[in-house]
Amino acid sequence: MKHVTAVEKTELTDAAIVARVLEGDISLYELLMRRYNQKLYRVIRSYLKQEQEVEDTMQDTYLRAYERLYQFRNDALFSTWLIRIGINNALARLREQKRISPYALLVDQPEVLPHFLNLTNAMNPEQIAIRQEVKLLLEKAIDSIPEKYRIIYTLREVEEMPIQDVAQCLDLSEANVKVRLHRAKAMLKESLFKLSSSGDVFEFGNKRCDAVVVRVLAALPSDKEV
Numbered sequence: 001m002k003h004v005t006a007v008e009k010t011e012l013t014d015a016a017i018v019a020r021v022l023e024g025d026i027s028l029y030e031l032l033m034r035r036y037n038q039k040l041y042r043v044i045r046s047y048l049k050q051e052q053e054v055e056d057t058m059q060d061t062y063l064r065a066y067e068r069l070y071q072f073r074n075d076a077l078f079s080t081w082l083i084r085i086g087i088n089n090a091l092a093r094l095r096e097q098k099r100i101s102p103y104a105l106l107v108d109q110p111e112v113l114p115h116f117l118n119l120t121n122a123m124n125p126e127q128i129a130i131r132q133e134v135k136l137l138l139e140k141a142i143d144s145i146p147e148k149y150r151i152i153y154t155l156r157e158v159e160e161m162p163i164q165d166v167a168q169c170l171d172l173s174e175a176n177v178k179v180r181l182h183r184a185k186a187m188l189k190e191s192l193f194k195l196s197s198s199g200d201v202f203e204f205g206n207k208r209c210d211a212v213v214v215r216v217l218a219a220l221p222s223d224k225e226v
Contacts, residue, residue, distance in 0.1 A: 014078035022069055026220055030213055033062055036079055037209045039159050040086050046151045047090035055212055057093055061086040062216045076168075083155075083169045149184035156181055 009031055012020075021029050040058055048054050065085050072081055145153075155166045156177070163181075167174045 015074045018069055018072055018074075018078065021066075026222065027217075029062075029066060029220065030217060032078065032082075033213050033216060034209070036082055037212060039079060040082060042154055042158060043083050043151070044086050044090045046154050047087070047094060047147065053093065055208065057086070057089050058212055059215050059219075061089050062212075063219055064089065066216075066220060077165060080161075080165050080169055087151075087169065145184065145187055149180050149187065152177055152180045153184040153188075 009028070012028075012031065014032065014035070017028050017031050021032075037058070040061060041054065044054050044057050044061070048057060061082065065082055068085075072078065151170065152166060155161045155169060156163065161169075163174050163177055166172075167177045170177070172180075
């Protein structure tokens with residue numbers, strides 16, 4: 001099989017990667033994980049609070065997605081397809097635990113709010129420490145938002161997914177998504193009005209990203225075994 005250079009890897013579309021993986025180039029599956037680790041983490045973190053549970057569910061999601069890769073249709077977004085598997089796995093884990101937990105993710109505030117949490121490079125050490133404390137307070141506030149609103153806010157505002165894609169992920173109508181999104185904003189407005197969210201809250205950092213990728217790749221068959 002033709003070797004793919006580093007530059008070529010960055011240019012490969014998701015559909016092209018899926019096709020090559022199905023042809024036996026399993027190592028390329030890592031590209032899909034790298035591309036969607038952050039998005040998948042945030043989605044699953046909307047349902048599960050314990051970090052180990054989140055990572056375990058992510059790993060299981062990637063393995064199940066690999067097993068069903070032949071079912072992926074090129075007329076859909078891979079990210080949407082993967083997110084639906086992740087959501088199903090997270091809900092299954094909650095059902096197994098016989099509990100429903102309202103866990104939140106970072107939400108992106110309206111543009112009228114200050115961008116305090118986005119100014120790390122311009123801050124001195126004291127300001128950065130304050131910013132970290134604000135992030136922790138923000139996370140606690142978001143933890144109280146009901147799940148059905150939280151997940152929609154996460155997908156639409158944090159991940160900036162189109163309304164149509166959010167609706168597909170959650171099997172809801174676009175109108176329902178818009179109503180819940182509006183409700184989520186209203187619930188957060190009072191407590192978060194003076195705060196601006198940042199894309200690095202509940203971040204899935206490099207070491208953790210690498211750890212999930214390594215575990216999933218170790219569980220997959222090698223290219224030679226295919």
